[in-house]
Amino acid sequence: MKDRYLPLALVPALAALALPFVGSLPTWVTLTVAGLAMGMMIFMMASGLTLVFGLMDVLNFAHGVFISFGAYGAATVLTRMSGAMQADSLASDLSAMLPAVAAAIALAALLGWFFERVLVRPVYGDHLRQILITMGGLIVFEQMIHVVWGPEIIPLPRPGAITGSFIVGEAAIERYRVAAVVVGAIVFAALWWLLNRTRIGLLVRAGVENREMVESLGYRIRRVFVAVFVAGSGLAGLGGAMWAMYQEQVTPQMGMQVLVLVFIVVIIGGLGSVGGCFVGALLAGLLANYTGYLAPKLALGSNILLMVLVLLWRPRGLYPLGRA
Amino acid sequence: MHKALLSLAGVNTHIGQYHILQGVDFDVPQGSLTMLLGRNGAGKTTCLRTVMGLWRASAGRIVYGDTALEKLDTPAIARLGIAYVPENMGIFAGLTVRENVVLAARGGEPDRGRLDWIFGLFPALKKFWHGAAGNLSGGQKQMLAIARAIVEPRQLLLVDEPTKGLAPAIVANMIEAFRELKRMRTTMLVVEQNFGFARSLGDACAVMDCGRIVHAGPMAALAADHALQTRLLGLSLGAHQ
Amino acid sequence: MRALLSGDLPRSRVLALLLALLVLGLAAAPFVFPGTRSLNVAAKVAVFVVLVASYDLLLGYTGIVSFAHTMFFGIGGYGVGIAMARLGPGWGALLAGVSLAFLLSIAIALAIGLLSLRVRAIFFAMITLAVAAFFQILASQLSAFTGGEDGLSFRTPGLLRERLVAYYAVLVVSAALFLGLLRVVNSPFGRVLLAIRENEFRAEAIGYRIVHYRTGANCLAAVGATAAGVLYAVWLRYTGPQTTLSFDIMVDILLMVVIGGMGTLYGAVLGATLFVVAQNYLQDLMKLASGAAHGLPLLPALLHPDRWLLWLGVLFILCVYYFPTGIVGRLRR
Numbered sequence: 001m002k003d004r005y006l007p008l009a010l011v012p013a014l015a016a017l018a019l020p021f022v023g024s025l026p027t028w029v030t031l032t033v034a035g036l037a038m039g040m041m042i043f044m045m046a047s048g049l050t051l052v053f054g055l056m057d058v059l060n061f062a063h064g065v066f067i068s069f070g071a072y073g074a075a076t077v078l079t080r081m082s083g084a085m086q087a088d089s090l091a092s093d094l095s096a097m098l099p100a101v102a103a104a105i106a107l108a109a110l111l112g113w114f115f116e117r118v119l120v121r122p123v124y125g126d127h128l129r130q131i132l133i134t135m136g137g138l139i140v141f142e143q144m145i146h147v148v149w150g151p152e153i154i155p156l157p158r159p160g161a162i163t164g165s166f167i168v169g170e171a172a173i174e175r176y177r178v179a180a181v182v183v184g185a186i187v188f189a190a191l192w193w194l195l196n197r198t199r200i201g202l203l204v205r206a207g208v209e210n211r212e213m214v215e216s217l218g219y220r221i222r223r224v225f226v227a228v229f230v231a232g233s234g235l236a237g238l239g240g241a242m243w244a245m246y247q248e249q250v251t252p253q254m255g256m257q258v259l260v261l262v263f264i265v266v267i268i269g270g271l272g273s274v275g276g277c278f279v280g281a282l283l284a285g286l287l288a289n290y291t292g293y294l295a296p297k298l299a300l301g302s303n304i305l306l307m308v309l310v311l312l313w314r315p316r317g318l319y320p321l322g323r324a
Numbered sequence: 325m326h327k328a329l330l331s332l333a334g335v336n337t338h339i340g341q342y343h344i345l346q347g348v349d350f351d352v353p354q355g356s357l358t359m360l361l362g363r364n365g366a367g368k369t370t371c372l373r374t375v376m377g378l379w380r381a382s383a384g385r386i387v388y389g390d391t392a393l394e395k396l397d398t399p400a401i402a403r404l405g406i407a408y409v410p411e412n413m414g415i416f417a418g419l420t421v422r423e424n425v426v427l428a429a430r431g432g433e434p435d436r437g438r439l440d441w442i443f444g445l446f447p448a449l450k451k452f453w454h455g456a457a458g459n460l461s462g463g464q465k466q467m468l469a470i471a472r473a474i475v476e477p478r479q480l481l482l483v484d485e486p487t488k489g490l491a492p493a494i495v496a497n498m499i500e501a502f503r504e505l506k507r508m509r510t511t512m513l514v515v516e517q518n519f520g521f522a523r524s525l526g527d528a529c530a531v532m533d534c535g536r537i538v539h540a541g542p543m544a545a546l547a548a549d550h551a552l553q554t555r556l557l558g559l560s561l562g563a564h565q
Numbered sequence: 566m567r568a569l570l571s572g573d574l575p576r577s578r579v580l581a582l583l584l585a586l587l588v589l590g591l592a593a594a595p596f597v598f599p600g601t602r603s604l605n606v607a608a609k610v611a612v613f614v615v616l617v618a619s620y621d622l623l624l625g626y627t628g629i630v631s632f633a634h635t636m637f638f639g640i641g642g643y644g645v646g647i648a649m650a651r652l653g654p655g656w657g658a659l660l661a662g663v664s665l666a667f668l669l670s671i672a673i674a675l676a677i678g679l680l681s682l683r684v685r686a687i688f689f690a691m692i693t694l695a696v697a698a699f700f701q702i703l704a705s706q707l708s709a710f711t712g713g714e715d716g717l718s719f720r721t722p723g724l725l726r727e728r729l730v731a732y733y734a735v736l737v738v739s740a741a742l743f744l745g746l747l748r749v750v751n752s753p754f755g756r757v758l759l760a761i762r763e764n765e766f767r768a769e770a771i772g773y774r775i776v777h778y779r780t781g782a783n784c785l786a787a788v789g790a791t792a793a794g795v796l797y798a799v800w801l802r803y804t805g806p807q808t809t810l811s812f813d814i815m816v817d818i819l820l821m822v823v824i825g826g827m828g829t830l831y832g833a834v835l836g837a838t839l840f841v842v843a844q845n846y847l848q849d850l851m852k853l854a855s856g857a858a859h860g861l862p863l864l865p866a867l868l869h870p871d872r873w874l875l876w877l878g879v880l881f882i883l884c885v886y887y888f889p890t891g892i893v894g895r896l897r898r
Contacts, residue, residue, distance in 0.1 A: 059687040083369070122886065127686045131630045132885045135819055139878030147866040147875070202427055213414035216376060218402035218430050233491045256812065259699045263691045273690065297706050304699040340764075 011282045018290040026171035028030070031289045037177035039285025040184020043247065045239030046262040046277050047191060048232025049268040054208040054272020056225050058120055058130055062138040063236055063262065068145055068255030069111050070104035070237025071244035075154050077103045079247075082157040094161035096218075101241050108237020109230045116229040138256075145252045153251045156244055180242055187235070195274065205227060208272055223242055261288075264303050268310045270317025279318055280310075329354040329480055330375065331440045335384030335394075337367075337374045344370045346535035348384070352480070352528075355509040357502070357514055358525035359543060361557060366532040368515040369411055372482045375513075376408045377401045388480070403430075407473035411484040411515075415465045417458030421449055424457050428472035435476075442471045451559045463494035470501065474510075481505070481512040487521050499524055519557065523547045531556045569744060571751040575831060577896040584831065587838055591736055602845070608732055610841045611739035612797045617821045618746050618833035619789025626750055627782040628762035630686060632815055633677065633693035636700045637670045637787040639809035643704065643711060643795020644669070646804030649719035650712070666791050674787035678780030701810040716805020718880055725799060726769045735796045742792055747830055749785060758782055815873030820881050826891025835892050840877070847873050 001212035015032050022028040049063045077100040119137050123129040158176075165172040207214045207221050214221050243258065244250045265284050267277025284303045291302040310318065328351035334480045337345035344367050348523075352358045360368050373379045375386055377398040386393040393401055402408070416424055425434060443450040446467040452460060457468060466486060474480055486502075487495045495518070502525050505512065522529065526543035539546070539556055546552060567574065575581040584876040587610075589596070616638060623629050641663075648662025672845060677693065704711045711717065725731045749755055757778055761768045770773050798804045806826055808814075825836020848870035855868040867875070 023594055035416070053687070059691070060691075099811075119882070128628060128630060129885055130821065131687070131690055132823060133882060135816065136878055136882035136885060139816055139881065141876060143872055143875035147863070147872060151871070189602070200417070202423055206419060206423075206427055209416045210414055211467055212378060212398075213410070213416070214406045214427075215398040216402055216410070216414065217428050217830075218399050220399045236800070260694060264695055267688070267691055267695070300702040301699050304695050304702075307695060 008277050010025050014286050029171035032176050033173045034228050035286035035289035037180040039282035040181050041239050041242045043278050043281035046235050046265045048235040050266045050277045052232045055228050058190040063135040064255030064259035065141040066233040066236035067240035070108040070240030071250045073107035074100040074104040074241035074244050075156050075250045104241035105234040112230045112233020116226055119320035135282040153249050156248050264307045268307055270319040273319035274317035327354050331387050333385045336563045337379055338381045338382045344535050350530045350537045351541050351542045352513050354511050356527035359522040359529040362532035367535040368532050372484050383532050405479035407478040408482050409469045409473050413465050413469040415457050420451050420454050423458050463490050468482055470485040483514045485515055487518045571748045573747050573751050580896045606845050608735050608800045610838050611736050612793050614834050615739050615742045616793035617837045618830050619786045620818050620832045621822050623786040627758045630690045631693040633697045634790050635810055635815045636697040637790035638760045638794040640670050641666050642798040642804040642809040645795050645798035646717040652690040654720040654722045659722055663795050670787040670791040671784050674784040678783040704806050718803050735800050820877050823884050824891050826893030827866035829893045832891045832893040
């Protein structure tokens with residue numbers, strides 16, 4: 001019992017710990033919301049990676065490419081539809097953002113399907129070649145971004161209704177961040193429901209523990225693999241789209257830049273655990289924002305230090321799976 | 325002589341560079357329980373795994389009913405009505421007992437009557453129905469593993485060392501459960517090291533050594549021949565109970 | 566010759582010829598290919614041969630994927646850079662900087678090795694990625710010390726200021742280091758590494774402590790990379806995060822070692838040469854091709870000189886699938 005809930009408690013603990021250092025409550029509120037929002041976006045980007053790893057023992061070093069393609073897909077749609085966003089209403093903004101996000105997910109999922117079929121499937125079980133092949137995929141597809149979209153930074157039009165902040169007391173809380181938290185929570189809830197309340201989720205959870213036994217029970221788990229891989233890529237695309245809209249720009253390296261953070265979060269959470277990934281992502285997001293305010297020089301490295309600390313406490317992550 | 329439900333002919337299996345099965349021939353008659361015996365490392369587990377498709381036979385034929393199994397993949401083999409209970413039980417520790425059983429019921433929710441029958445055999449499973457399977461004791465896990473294999477009717481059960489590491493009282497429980505299955509004329513191939521267990525349940529037996537079958541025949545005959553037992557299994561009767 | 570190459574002959578006429586040509590080319594470069602650009606290319610080839618060969622020790626011979634190799638490369642570079650920039654361009658300072666760099670590298674390699682070589686390959690790879698990223702952040706943040714994003718420019722001591730002397734110094738040391746790696750790989754230690762890579766369980770069963778050997782390989786590879794970093798910094802008279810610590814360089818190393826041929830060491834030589842030459846001269850070729858394809862859809866963008874990495878990436882993937890022993894393997898067929 002304690003094992004399962006203690007890591008969860010870390011999130012509010014970290015937030016509480018930061019309060020005295022930050023000093024002012026309104027600033028703390030802003031930072032915490034920002035941290036949670038960032039954490040949610042990282043969770044979306046990382047959840048696919050950890051699930052694919054847990055189920056299929058495949059670590060896709062090219063995961064960053066799905067993030068980038070999602071971001072660029074969203075950017076393209078948003079730029080095309082920037083006219084629709086001129087009217088400052090939520091409805092018109094959503095009419096542009098929803099297709100953008102849908103395009104991002106679709107594009108990333110398609111790319112994921114291609115990856116699984118062409119690159120990953122032939123090297124199942126061979127970790128060394130997997131790492132190399134996915135690195136190769138990373139190189140090739142990062143270059144393809146340049147080919148298709150060019151090397152310049154593409155600015156994103158930001159939808160009017162979501163821009164700006166709520167004022168709660170003395171704290172300014174950006175609307176977009178709240179939206180990100182909401183979306184992230186929905187994604188987590190949906191994933192949780194899928195994994196714990198559906199038959200396919202049962203298959204995935206069982207398959208993560210013991211693939212062979214699931215096959216011995218008569219299930220073609222390979223098909224589930226593909227579905228999970230594609231879903232994971234789609235999720236990464238979603239994360240990328242939200243990240244792009246948050247940053248208000250897309251660059252060819254953005255997938256790679258956030259990939260180290262994604263890896264750290266996956267390691268902290270425990271390879272294969274969606275819940276762990278969620279906690280890890282929130283911790284990482286909060287920490288990045290708190291240190292960004294308190295000690296900017298430390299901010300970039302703070303999450304790596306977090307990873308080291310977590311590994312010292314639990315060497316296989318917060319929620320390690322059964323396998324060694 | 326009953327017709328053979330499963331028959332192996334000349335089955336060879338290589339694992340990496342190791343030649344484990346070196347020409348296995350035997351039949352599993354329909355409607356009875358065949359015990360697969362032998363010393364450690366003889367290849368008994370490899371035999372079951374090869375039938376189940378978890379390891380590919382490098383040569384030989386495996387015929388189940390009218391179907392050849394050597395080229396099929398594991399899910400296909402399972403769908404032909406073969407259930408497998410591995411040596412390490414294959415319990416999904418993170419899932420509840422209920423989820424373990426539900427997963428094994430390919431047709432959806434398990435039949436209520438069947439479940440009640442299983443609870444009759446293994447009352448502990450009903451008690452811990454919503455608990456995590458990882459928290460069960462060794463004996464209970466074994467019960468769960470067997471329950472999964474029988475939650476839906478299956479034509480052939482492959483069971484690997486069901487009594488390994490179990491206390492004598494639990495072993496008695498197991499014997500009762502297997503007797504039930506025998507009463508229902510389920511065809512079973514069971515690997516066992518516990519000769520007492522084997523003797524009380526086996527109809528036919530096959531003994532393996534160094535990847536080959538060195539003896540096959542009725543269980544009663546082996547049980548009566550102490551010299552043969554000592555030769556094949558290195559046992560004296562008092563040792564294994 | 567056998568003794569010099571520690572018994573590890575090229576085993577292919579074409580390969581031997583290519584290697585001989587390369588050695589001659591590098592040795593005679595200042596005279597045959599005059600100009601700063603070609604000398605830079607030659608020096609870079611020499612340095613990267615050492616860098617990639619030391620990575621091959623890790624990847625090809627021990628079967629470990631590590632992303633921390635550029636970190637050690639950077640430690641070597643910064644060891645020289647910081648010593649030269651902060652302590653002045655003297656031989657003593659150079660020695661101090663180099664020694665400290667080696668000590669630091671070995672310490673970190675030991676730490677990484679002992680802490681994480683017990684875990685699965687994928688976990689290890691990710692940890693090395695995080696550690697390397699941390700180091701990169703450190704280098705760019707501690708700008709008072711390391712010159713931050715801009716790096717450090719400095720002068721080298723005495724004789725090394727002569728470009729020709731510096732060039733031949735780099736060349737000779739690189740050659741010595743490469744031959745040293747050949748020695749390691751063909752020694753009993755190297756053979757145990759291969760045994761571990763082939764069948765870990767068996768090796769452990771026979772009695773070899775896997776962790777010790779892997780850590781040893783990790784340390785040797787780190788030393789090799791650090792040495793390469795020292796050489797590169799001495800040549801460039803500059804150290805910075807872009808030239809040493811960038812993830813792009815790690816990717817380049819992977820490309821070189823796989824395309825050249827993993828587990829052969831000579832693959833590193835071919836791979837490094839191919840890559841560095843392509844990096845500098847292929848782009849001109851591609852510019853021509855791209856211009857020729859003007860007006861066609863997508864093709865000009867695909868052939869754009871900046872996209873040379875795309876094609877190398879494709880080649881890389883093909884090599885992982887079909888030519889796991891790379892060019893060298895093909896030549897030896």
